[in-house]
Amino acid sequence: MATVQLKNIKKIYPHSESKQKKGLFGKKKDEEPEKKHNLQITAEGTVAVQQFSLDIADKEFIVLVGPSGCGKSTTLRMIAGLDTITEGELYIDGRLVNDVPPKGRDIAMVFQNYALYPHMSVYDNMAFALKLRKMPKAEIDRKVREAAEILDITEYLDRKPKALSGGQRQRVAIGRAIVREPQVFLMDEPLSNLDAKLRNQMRSEILKLRQRIDTTFIYVTHDQTEAMTLGDRIVIMRDGFIQQIGTPHEVYNHPHNLFVAGFIGTPQMNFFQTRLECENGEFYVPLYGTRFELNEKQKQMIKERGIEPQEITLGIRPEHVSLCKEGGVEAEVDVSEMMGSSVHLHCSVQGEEVVVIVSGLELGEEHASGFSHGEKVRLHFDSNVLHLFGADEVNLL
Amino acid sequence: MISDRRKNALIFLIPSLILLGVTIVLPLAYSFFISFFSVDLKYKGLGAFMGFGNYASALKDQYFMGSIKTTVIFSVIVVVIEFVLGFAIALLFNCKIKGKNIFFSIVIIPMMITPVAVGLTWRLLLHSTLGVVNWLLSFIGITGHAWLADNATALGTVIFIDVWQQISYMVLILLAGLVSLPKEPYEAASIDGASRWQSFKYVTLPLMAPTFLVAILLRLITAFKTYDLIYVLTKGGPGTATEVVSYYIYKQAFTHLKTSRAAAMSFILLLILIPVSYIATRILRNRNEG
Numbered sequence: 001m002a003t004v005q006l007k008n009i010k011k012i013y014p015h016s017e018s019k020q021k022k023g024l025f026g027k028k029k030d031e032e033p034e035k036k037h038n039l040q041i042t043a044e045g046t047v048a049v050q051q052f053s054l055d056i057a058d059k060e061f062i063v064l065v066g067p068s069g070c071g072k073s074t075t076l077r078m079i080a081g082l083d084t085i086t087e088g089e090l091y092i093d094g095r096l097v098n099d100v101p102p103k104g105r106d107i108a109m110v111f112q113n114y115a116l117y118p119h120m121s122v123y124d125n126m127a128f129a130l131k132l133r134k135m136p137k138a139e140i141d142r143k144v145r146e147a148a149e150i151l152d153i154t155e156y157l158d159r160k161p162k163a164l165s166g167g168q169r170q171r172v173a174i175g176r177a178i179v180r181e182p183q184v185f186l187m188d189e190p191l192s193n194l195d196a197k198l199r200n201q202m203r204s205e206i207l208k209l210r211q212r213i214d215t216t217f218i219y220v221t222h223d224q225t226e227a228m229t230l231g232d233r234i235v236i237m238r239d240g241f242i243q244q245i246g247t248p249h250e251v252y253n254h255p256h257n258l259f260v261a262g263f264i265g266t267p268q269m270n271f272f273q274t275r276l277e278c279e280n281g282e283f284y285v286p287l288y289g290t291r292f293e294l295n296e297k298q299k300q301m302i303k304e305r306g307i308e309p310q311e312i313t314l315g316i317r318p319e320h321v322s323l324c325k326e327g328g329v330e331a332e333v334d335v336s337e338m339m340g341s342s343v344h345l346h347c348s349v350q351g352e353e354v355v356v357i358v359s360g361l362e363l364g365e366e367h368a369s370g371f372s373h374g375e376k377v378r379l380h381f382d383s384n385v386l387h388l389f390g391a392d393e394v395n396l397l
Numbered sequence: 398m399i400s401d402r403r404k405n406a407l408i409f410l411i412p413s414l415i416l417l418g419v420t421i422v423l424p425l426a427y428s429f430f431i432s433f434f435s436v437d438l439k440y441k442g443l444g445a446f447m448g449f450g451n452y453a454s455a456l457k458d459q460y461f462m463g464s465i466k467t468t469v470i471f472s473v474i475v476v477v478i479e480f481v482l483g484f485a486i487a488l489l490f491n492c493k494i495k496g497k498n499i500f501f502s503i504v505i506i507p508m509m510i511t512p513v514a515v516g517l518t519w520r521l522l523l524h525s526t527l528g529v530v531n532w533l534l535s536f537i538g539i540t541g542h543a544w545l546a547d548n549a550t551a552l553g554t555v556i557f558i559d560v561w562q563q564i565s566y567m568v569l570i571l572l573a574g575l576v577s578l579p580k581e582p583y584e585a586a587s588i589d590g591a592s593r594w595q596s597f598k599y600v601t602l603p604l605m606a607p608t609f610l611v612a613i614l615l616r617l618i619t620a621f622k623t624y625d626l627i628y629v630l631t632k633g634g635p636g637t638a639t640e641v642v643s644y645y646i647y648k649q650a651f652t653h654l655k656t657s658r659a660a661a662m663s664f665i666l667l668l669i670l671i672p673v674s675y676i677a678t679r680i681l682r683n684r685n686e687g
Contacts, residue, residue, distance in 0.1 A: 081587075081588075082587070082588075102587045103588070103590035105589060109584075109585070114581075115579075115584060115585040116582070117585070117586075118579075119580050119603040119606075132590045132591055132595060133590060176585075176589070270433065
């Protein structure tokens with residue numbers, strides 16, 4: 001249990017380091033886990049993370065989420081002490097730990113590829129940290145068995161990691177972290193190597209675990225579903241920068257910019273290039289020949305912020321588009337994805353793709369198994385939940 | 398039925414199979430065959446059928462048994478020194494050090510020199526009156542020692558030269574093992590609170606164990622067969638101080654011309670080495686499968 005503060009953290013991978021990393025046999029020794037596409041490259045090196053400031057409260061569950069190469073794992077590794085911090089300050093429980101080695105930080109970490117000790121049994125894997133601390137054997141035994149009980153791996157305690165399935169290995173990795181009773185629990189994409197079903201199961205187990213071992217969690221994932229379901233707050237990153245910090249509700253309903261709006265939510269938010277127009281002091285957004293009038297709250301905000309008519313990107317989530325019998329915009333169904341409780345319709349409207357989520361209840365008899373290709377439908381856009389993004393991609397409202 | 402794929406593979410393999418058959422299998426089979434006769438190069442023909450007589454007399458030959466003892470002493474000492482030193486050097490190369498590639502090239506140079514050249518070079522260096530070694534030693538008061546001609550120092554000197562040459566082989570295998578170790582367990586260990594020494598003891602050593610075994614066994618096999626270095630350096634002498642089994646067998650076959658006897662001795666040596674190589678291949682196979 002501890003607070004974690006990151007103040008203006010920056011990480012630069014020096015240019016020479018990548019050369020040094022080539023081992024004697026031409027094999028890259030420390031392979032970078034993520035590709036670096038749009039990262040800033042300076043004279044000193046590749047900037048993996050910059051201007052990263054975040055206050056994590058005691059017992060908070062923070063999720064760092066973003067696409068590959070956004071710097072989320074690097075940030076976690078800096079918190080763990082596995083990567084050095086180039087600039088900025090990191091405090092754990094109020095103590096500056098920039099130069100403290102991992103073992104002095106009282107953290108535990110679960111790795112993406114489990115990082116179990118292959119030569120040790122499950123029991124020894126879990127007991128290793130406690131043995132190093134010279135804890136009495138009886139207490140080690142009690143803790144290991146307790147953790148194994150929680151994670152339902154008691155029957156595998158004598159096995160080697162090689163003899164376990166991916167899900168079981170991940171439980172062992174989590175167990176190894178639990179027995180330590182760390183101040184901060186770090187998890188680096190712990191579920192990404194598991195199949196979809198197991199992932200869902202483990203996700204709910206992590207939620208249960210969190211209730212049992214009430215401590216600070218920092219969780220890295222590229223999966224926005226994991227981020228939304230697990231996090232008290234979510235930090236969305238891209239190209240080394242924080243894009244938005246907020247509760248799942250906030251980032252979903254009030255995305256700070258176009259990137260966050262597109263990244264959070266499946267299917268992705270629909271975007272339309274259009275204009276914010278003003279006629280007789282009334283703001284509206286034209287789209288496919290119809291006019292979206294803004295609601296009072298939106299108009300109020302536009303007035304307060306002195307927003308001028310301009311080119312915008314209009315964002316509407318698929319669940320805010322519905323089918324209607326009359327009015328609306330005519331569209332043609334391209335693909336109909338039956339999801340069980342709902343249908344995801346990929347329609348084309350004047351050559352642009354619009355995704356619609358139609359709930360099972362609305363489908364009716366004739367469309368019980370979805371829609372056929374080329375079928376004409378009419379779409380209604382809910383103007384109460386529009387997102388307007390300016391030329392700088394930032395949410396105007 | 399053989400599938401087309403296998404048939405094609407077989408067609409391409411035939412030339413090498415013929416070559417291997419003619420150069421390895423045939424001589425091996427022939428030597429096994431003549432080990433039951435009394436072939437003597439001084440006379441024509443196979444001579445009398447001896448059954449296991451050559452084998453029995455070889456086992457009763459005190460010089461043969463002595464040479465096996467010398468070989469065991471030589472091999473064990475050489476492998477132990479090479480392993481300990483080689484692992485230390487491999488660990489150094491596994492760290493980030495400047496000019497690593499240059500040092501590495503230097504370390505593996507001896508491996509690329511033929512044993513005969515190594516032997517001749519060291520014989521000159523160790524020459525009792527003209528050698529550089531004794532000249533350098535003279536500065537600290539040691540004068541004119543005949544390293545290779547003295548019963549007390551001959552085997553030690555041969556061991557030293559063999560270590561000098563063969564250590565790079567050990568370094569290479571062990572370094573390859575170190576480089577291919579996964580890095581995640583080390584990160585996990587550092588988070589678990591392990592010091593560098595504890596990481597080495599609890600992670601590196603156990604993970605390297607299969608590599609250790611393979612390196613030691615492979616080197617043991619080659620050390621057991623050492624012949625060329627002995628031939629150039631001492632010819633087994635002084636007396637029989639450095640007479641290893643391969644050299645003794647060579648002498649039986651080409652000095653005393655007792656071909657059948659030498660063949661029987663070779664097969665005894667083979668019997669000693671088969672279990673060792675069997676264990677080595679088993680470990681290698683397990684590791685590749687695991």
